[in-house]
Amino acid sequence: MKIATLRRIAVALVVTLVCLTLASCTGGTSTGGKTLVGISMPTKSIQRWETDGENMRKGFEDAGYATMVEFANDDTAQQVSQLENMINKGCKAIVVAAVDSVSLSSVLEQAKNKGIFIISYDRLLTDTPNVDFYVTFNNKKVGSEMALYVEKTLDLANAAGPINMEISSGPPSDNNAGLIYGGMMEVLQPYIDSGVVVIPSGQTTAEQTAIDNWELANSQTRMENLLNGFYTDKKINIAICANDTTGRGAANAIIAAGYTPGAADYPIITGQDCETASVQYIIDGKQGMSIFKDTRTLGDQAIKATISLLNGTAPDQNDVSNNKVFDVPTYNCDLIAVTKDNYKEVLVDGGYYTLADLGL
Ligand code: GAL
Numbered sequence: 001m002k003i004a005t006l007r008r009i010a011v012a013l014v015v016t017l018v019c020l021t022l023a024s025c026t027g028g029t030s031t032g033g034k035t036l037v038g039i040s041m042p043t044k045s046i047q048r049w050e051t052d053g054e055n056m057r058k059g060f061e062d063a064g065y066a067t068m069v070e071f072a073n074d075d076t077a078q079q080v081s082q083l084e085n086m087i088n089k090g091c092k093a094i095v096v097a098a099v100d101s102v103s104l105s106s107v108l109e110q111a112k113n114k115g116i117f118i119i120s121y122d123r124l125l126t127d128t129p130n131v132d133f134y135v136t137f138n139n140k141k142v143g144s145e146m147a148l149y150v151e152k153t154l155d156l157a158n159a160a161g162p163i164n165m166e167i168s169s170g171p172p173s174d175n176n177a178g179l180i181y182g183g184m185m186e187v188l189q190p191y192i193d194s195g196v197v198v199i200p201s202g203q204t205t206a207e208q209t210a211i212d213n214w215e216l217a218n219s220q221t222r223m224e225n226l227l228n229g230f231y232t233d234k235k236i237n238i239a240i241c242a243n244d245t246t247g248r249g250a251a252n253a254i255i256a257a258g259y260t261p262g263a264a265d266y267p268i269i270t271g272q273d274c275e276t277a278s279v280q281y282i283i284d285g286k287q288g289m290s291i292f293k294d295t296r297t298l299g300d301q302a303i304k305a306t307i308s309l310l311n312g313t314a315p316d317q318n319d320v321s322n323n324k325v326f327d328v329p330t331y332n333c334d335l336i337a338v339t340k341d342n343y344k345e346v347l348v349d350g351g352y353y354t355l356a357d358l359g360l
Contacts, residue, residue: 031066031090037306038086038094039069040079042123046214046245047275048295049097052122055299056095063303074213076100083107093117093306101126101175117309121302124175126323133315134323134330135301137293139176143183143242145337146270149289150238151187153268161196165238166226167209168219168246180242180272181206188240197238200230211246219249227257235259239269244278244290247271251286261285274338274347279358282340292338292346301331 041053060067072079108130120134170177191197211219241247262285272291281287305315320327347353
């Protein structure tokens with residue numbers, strides 16, 4: 001054999017070896033030989049998802065995996081193409097918090113056909129058999145904790161009423177929205193039925209009260225319209241809002257309409273996620289409470305479940321969630337209601353935020 005040919009073979013062998021040891025070379029993605037995991041989050045426009053994505057990136061990388069993290073800008077088409085890219089780049093497992101719980105069926109089927117594990121994160125992937133595990137919080141409890149706070153603060157059990165309330169729900173495209181609404185209504189419906197609580201707008205269902213994309217601006221505009229349309233001769237006493245962005249939007253509209261935080265007639269406003277801006281609203285008396293869902297715990301559970309699946313073992317499970325096709329094995333993490341009284345203990349002493357994060 002010619003020296004030149006031998007040299008070429010030697011070079012090819014070295015390149016192949018380098019490729020095999022330094023990278024999986026699947027679809028051109030260099031993973032340093034590590035198993036690649038996809039993390040598909042719905043948006044960056046809400047604080048928690050950025051934290052969720054970053055926590056998981058770090059956790060998976062610390063555990064020896066390579067990651068691909070994408071945020072879908074609240075756009076289903078974008079999330080589908082990001083997921084297709086993860087499939088093509090050779091991900092072996094993908095953690096997904098869907099923009100739209102029902103719309104990923106066909107891309108999930110593609111993933112399943114390639115033997116990729118799918119972990120549904122926070123929001124249940126519905127209408128598909130192609131989900132291996134679900135990690136979440138008890139979303140019905142999220143709603144009932146908000147309503148219990150309202151019930152207790154206004155002593156609804158002993159109130160004569162009428163107490164004026166408006167509801168802001170999440171969008172129906174998010175499976176959590178209906179569960180949260182269900183939890184709220186389980187507590188509040190008896191008070192509505194007895195006339196203690198009234199809803200002057202008449203907008204009572206999950207669909208009528210839905211805020212598109214959970215967006216602060218949409219919630220603010222809707223509350224402005226409600227106040228202008230139904231509250232020219234009365235005060236709003238409760239704005240029960242399904243998360244922090246909808247809560248802050250409602251608070252902004254309410255304050256702009258002349259209500260003063262801390263005053264006796266300032267309404268009770270709820271939220272969820274303990275975003276830093278909303279904890280500041282709680283401190284300032286603009287929002288009454290939020291639900292703390294520790295995304296560190298959720299991320300850890302997602303990582304543990306993914307690693308179990310990749311290792312061929314069953315993840316830790318404490319529940320099941322029906323996704324309209326089957327009972328998806330589920331791990332529910334704990335949640336806690338946060339108010340002015342316990343935010344320091346829960347969020348600062350718990351190491352989730354520093355005082356500086358909260359502007360203190
Ligand atoms: C929900 C989630 C909430 C909140 C909301 C807005 O699915 O349960 O924690 O983040 O989305 O993105």
